[in-house]
Amino acid sequence: MSTTYESATRDLIAVIETVVEPWLVRLAEGVFVSRTGSTNEDFRRAAEAAAREGAAWTLAKLHEALEVDVDEQRLNPLQVLREAVRFPTRVLLSARIPTPQRDEYDEKINPDDVYGIGPAHWNDIDESLTEPGIIWGAAKASTVLQRRRAEGKLDPR
Numbered sequence: 001m002s003t004t005y006e007s008a009t010r011d012l013i014a015v016i017e018t019v020v021e022p023w024l025v026r027l028a029e030g031v032f033v034s035r036t037g038s039t040n041e042d043f044r045r046a047a048e049a050a051a052r053e054g055a056a057w058t059l060a061k062l063h064e065a066l067e068v069d070v071d072e073q074r075l076n077p078l079q080v081l082r083e084a085v086r087f088p089t090r091v092l093l094s095a096r097i098p099t100p101q102r103d104e105y106d107e108k109i110n111p112d113d114v115y116g117i118g119p120a121h122w123n124d125i126d127e128s129l130t131e132p133g134i135i136w137g138a139a140k141a142s143t144v145l146q147r148r149r150a151e152g153k154l155d156p157r
Contacts, residue, residue: 008139009066012077012132013059019126020058020084024051027117028088035097046091054087070143077136081125082110082118089115 028047029039058080065075092115093099099114110118119125122133148154 005070005139005143008132008136012129012136013062013066015126015128015132016062016077016081017055017059019128020081021051021055023125024054024084024088027085028091031088031092031115031117032095032097043091043095046094047088050087050091054084057087058084070140071147073140077133078119078122082113085113085115085118088117089113 025044025047028050029044032043032047033039061075061080061083062077065073065080066077089112097115100116102114102116106113106116110116122129145154
């Protein structure tokens, strides 16, 4: 890995670490309140416990996915965060919150996101992720392009 890429990865994971748990709680509570009109202490405790578990899972998965060579990576950080919605989803299903009707395409590409709460962009999680997310993506792309040029697979312009 290049130094720039390693730095961008560390920076991105550090910001995710600060925002992932509150984000997972917000997801669960947002759906719960939108369906029931208010929240309660039991649901909040369950959402917080699931968010703690989800944050630990997310960080472990990010380290596993991103601390390998860029050519070996099979997941990107936003995919990991999309998968993390399983934690608030579990709490919502346990609370018997009805799932919304989803279109066929959404069901196909996001089969486990039954509430449609997965992020499409960094700022869907937290605005503070936008810049480090873009920097991470650019650093990864730069690393890959430099390698392909060095391998003679791209025009060296």
